Amino acid sequence: MAAAAPPPPPSPAPEAPNDVPRGSTPRGHPLFARIRLALPTDVPHIHKLIHQMAVFERLTDQCIATEASLSSTLFTSPPFQSFTIFVLEASHTPFVEHLQYNNPAYPPITKVVNLDLPINDPDRDLFRSNGGVLGGDACVAGFVLFFPNYSTFLAKPGFYIEDLFVRECYRRKGLGKMLLSAVAKQAVKMGYGRVEWVVLDWNVNAIRFYEEMGAKILQEWRICRLTGDALNAYVNA
Amino acid sequence: MAAAAPPPPPSPAPEAPNDVPRGSTPRGHPLFARIRLALPTDVPHIHKLIHQMAVFERLTDQCIATEASLSSTLFTSPPFQSFTIFVLEASHTPFVEHLQYNNPAYPPITKVVNLDLPINDPDRDLFRSNGGVLGGDACVAGFVLFFPNYSTFLAKPGFYIEDLFVRECYRRKGLGKMLLSAVAKQAVKMGYGRVEWVVLDWNVNAIRFYEEMGAKILQEWRICRLTGDALNAYVNA
Secondary structure: OOOOOOOOOOOOOOOOOOOOOOOOOOOOEEEEEEEEEOOHHHHHHHHHHHHHHHHHOOOHHHOOOOHHHHHHHOOOOOOOOOOEEEEEEEEOOOOOOOHHHOOOOOOOEEEEEEEOOOOOOOOOOOOEOHHHHOOOOOEEEEEEEEEEEEEOOOOEEEEEEEEEEEOHHHOOOOHHHHHHHHHHHHHHHOOOOEEEEEEEOOOHHHHHHHHHOOOEEEOOEEEEEEEHHHHHHHHHO | OOOOOOOOOOOOOOOOOOOOOOOOOOOOEEEEEEEEEOOHHHHHHHHHHHHHHHHHOOOHHHOOOOHHHHHHHOOOOOOOOOOEEEEEEEEOOOOOOOHHHOOOOOOOEEEEEEEOOOOOOOOOOOOEOHHHHOOOOOEEEEEEEEEEEEEOOOOEEEEEEEEEEEOHHHOOOOHHHHHHHHHHHHHHHOOOOEEEEEEEOOOHHHHHHHHHOOOEEEOOEEEEEEEHHHHHHHHHO
């Protein structure tokens, strides 16, 4: 297990000016956010996000993923049945619907965040998304990777979130919350019993954020990991 | 996630008497142990084992699994692709091969443990296995439930062990080690990168056992869990 990268605590959403009726086009600097199922063509961006996450966690020595190894191990089953990735895209202009994203298993969800200042994304070109290629302004701002787990006590599946990551310039805008909520909502929709992930015990900001999201932090449990040579020693067990 | 029930520390295997050539039939009280893929017909036994585990962990209030809810959520995919159960059987007489257990995905593995004293199993009739129904003496002594997880850093799947449980009268005979080794060996066989599970931090016997098995205990990570009303609140997220 790698880390569920701690999303930053969300800042309170700025209130709409009094003279703007509810539901109208936001003023200021609207940021259009979209969550959709990842496609194999997203792998180069996902790979870069995983690398940025490893840098954030100071665990680059453990990160040996390549685009090829990701491509050969992901997208092997229908969404939600095994490893599943939601990509978070951001754009300064509204998203245009593209057929390739209209997966009936998970129609994309969108949200508009009204910002005081426009986002200065130094890596915009690096993360320009398929939506961008098709004419839009969208780029990939983050992702969440999750898969089913199982509780024998509940006799129900759940979801385990392996990674949740938002690029630095998109943090503190509620986008981490949007990603986590999307997984939680999908779990409820499927009748699942739990959503779980892990957090570093010293990451108090992340812990506070998760508790605000309704999560309980289990203090007594420790993760046990068998890997590398210690695992390979079992080849003839 | 429920607990990976801590298996007891294995006692050292008794040495064979000097006058018994290696590979010969063990003397004393041989216990024949077999690990095989669970079948839907094992659900009544698995349900009882889960309940015993909840008692052991003093978490019976959290255990609401029924035979029906287990049956409707398990065995939904081929072995190892999703939730997978190995059943541990024990017998005083050698196992007879049965066609129903000859799953090419995982031929059963057997082992003979030489005991000083015969096992007094007060629940033998309750746990008599399908093998027993077919004429043998076998009963179900434990189980392990596991499923694939994924490491983005390794870009590889692994296995997560949700539960590992051996009934009390079969503990301290190396059977927990046999179950854990079987999962580890399968992971190596499939080219997987990790096997992971959790342990309660006060369970020093289990921690010592896992470390002897080659596992590292990750001290810094905490599990976050969203469940019940807090999860269901996301229905309209």
